Amino acid sequence: MPQYVLLLHSDGEAWKKLSPEEMQKKVEKYLAWRNKPFVVGGAGLVRDTGRVIRAKGDDVSVTEGPFSESAEVMGGFYTIEAAGYDEAVKLSLDIPHIGLGTIEIRQVMVYNT
Amino acid sequence: MQESGSPVLLEHLFRRECGRIVAWLAGLLGSAHLQLAEDAAQEAMLRAAQTWPFQGIPQKPEAWLFRTAHNYAISSVRRTTVFSSKADALVAALESGAQPILDLDAEQSLRDDELRMVFMCCHPKLVPDAQVALSLKLVGGFSKEEIARIFFSEPSTIAQRLVRAKRLIREQKVALTMPSKGQLEERVNSVLKVIYLMFSGGYAAHAGEDLIRVDVCLEALRLGRLVASSSMGAPRVDALVALMALQAARLPARMDAAGDLVLLEEQDRKAWDDDLIALGFSYFDRSIAGEEISEWHVQAAIAATYASAASSTEIDWVSILGHYDQLMEMTDSPVVALNRAVVVMKVHGAEASLAALTPLAGNNALQKYHLLPATQGHVLAALGRLDEARAAFLAALECDCTLPEKRFLQRQLATVSMLHPSS
Numbered sequence: 001m002p003q004y005v006l007l008l009h010s011d012g013e014a015w016k017k018l019s020p021e022e023m024q025k026k027v028e029k030y031l032a033w034r035n036k037p038f039v040v041g042g043a044g045l046v047r048d049t050g051r052v053i054r055a056k057g058d059d060v061s062v063t064e065g066p067f068s069e070s071a072e073v074m075g076g077f078y079t080i081e082a083a084g085y086d087e088a089v090k091l092s093l094d095i096p097h098i099g100l101g102t103i104e105i106r107q108v109m110v111y112n113t
Numbered sequence: 114m115q116e117s118g119s120p121v122l123l124e125h126l127f128r129r130e131c132g133r134i135v136a137w138l139a140g141l142l143g144s145a146h147l148q149l150a151e152d153a154a155q156e157a158m159l160r161a162a163q164t165w166p167f168q169g170i171p172q173k174p175e176a177w178l179f180r181t182a183h184n185y186a187i188s189s190v191r192r193t194t195v196f197s198s199k200a201d202a203l204v205a206a207l208e209s210g211a212q213p214i215l216d217l218d219a220e221q222s223l224r225d226d227e228l229r230m231v232f233m234c235c236h237p238k239l240v241p242d243a244q245v246a247l248s249l250k251l252v253g254g255f256s257k258e259e260i261a262r263i264f265f266s267e268p269s270t271i272a273q274r275l276v277r278a279k280r281l282i283r284e285q286k287v288a289l290t291m292p293s294k295g296q297l298e299e300r301v302n303s304v305l306k307v308i309y310l311m312f313s314g315g316y317a318a319h320a321g322e323d324l325i326r327v328d329v330c331l332e333a334l335r336l337g338r339l340v341a342s343s344s345m346g347a348p349r350v351d352a353l354v355a356l357m358a359l360q361a362a363r364l365p366a367r368m369d370a371a372g373d374l375v376l377l378e379e380q381d382r383k384a385w386d387d388d389l390i391a392l393g394f395s396y397f398d399r400s401i402a403g404e405e406i407s408e409w410h411v412q413a414a415i416a417a418t419y420a421s422a423a424s425s426t427e428i429d430w431v432s433i434l435g436h437y438d439q440l441m442e443m444t445d446s447p448v449v450a451l452n453r454a455v456v457v458m459k460v461h462g463a464e465a466s467l468a469a470l471t472p473l474a475g476n477n478a479l480q481k482y483h484l485l486p487a488t489q490g491h492v493l494a495a496l497g498r499l500d501e502a503r504a505a506f507l508a509a510l511e512c513d514c515t516l517p518e519k520r521f522l523q524r525q526l527a528t529v530s531m532l533h534p535s536s
Binding site: 010015016017018019020021022023024026027028030031034042043044047075076078 | 122125126127128130131155158159160161162163164165166167168169170254255256258259325328
């Protein structure tokens, strides 16, 4: 079955509006979703600026990422199995992330050898 | 992907730990730095909420939250220029004695921190609205949006109230200390009043099932028990806990499925919370062990009399009236006098009740209180004075009241109008 990576970008301001009680409810819902059988992997990303490497003329520049300035920071990703994009989208809609940021869904490429 | 048997979160863990972390950090930093303590607690919750969905819940979630808040507080002091001259002292304060807490081996000391926080929030220098809001925010871990929902206010109004209260605490140097012996009684009384205000705020009947209201009642009950179990404990504290437990027990029966108010006498007693009833009676027994008889004792005795009736037809109204008479000698509250008039009707009939209501008619404090005209309407209807009853219910509907209360009054009005269609 094809695999899809769900990249979860978080809107820090939206999170800050939640009360402790609401945050706990969110965590519980995320974890309930994460425990479903179609979820095959995932990891959180450390919330710092990270590093960005890019060419600068003939040199290579390494900078701290722009993430802290942007409204949405990638907080982590999940990998799921789904028959197609339609199903992947449908399964993703149950993540309690709507309103707290965006979810980017990408199919994992598979090479047939 | 998560192994079974992984930790689950206790109900209200975030909210509870938020309050405990604020109390602990503020205890280390002093009351001038409440904001830093709050920010650190908030940051710990945020980080948990954003990382646990991926990493799962840590083995000791409480320790994780305390450690994260503590680290944030230290790094925040170091990098914020406002603290510059005081930074070293603050970091030292944060580091001293933090270890036992971080090892989660200091329940008692956390309870003391919490208690000091309660006394600070209820300091007599603050106005009652601020005392309640501050207690809910700092001790209870409620957000300003939630507090606004509870009191039908705007979050910005609550935010302002909190900012002002914290400024006053800073400027007047209200310390996070237990009250001195000389002030003890006054300070404890102030705390008890705030706790019951908090409880009543949650208890007020409102449209829609907003569980946050029940949470507020239970938080008030928890704070009452916290004070009762401390060195500040006294029979009147036990009495207040008994009162709140016995009233909270009725919460599940207070509204019907349609969200309409159900009068105490018509409530399904089987829906009352047995655990809370038992808790209420055990605190009531403790409260009457001493010599002291406070207003809380008499209020609790009334609640206990209701709760101990086997059915609504077996309520001992004569005893309840006796308690109200006693209460009238202790307070000049017009609300007590009004409630007494309702009981007078049960014992001595409508005519006597009307006589008891008459002196209240011009009372300023009851001007906008819907239960005065509503009670008058009820009594007048019983006397067959239907035109006057109708006018009273219409007057009640003019007062501020919640939707379930409004619907209740409209039903009463409809009944009276039906009996007397010409009016």
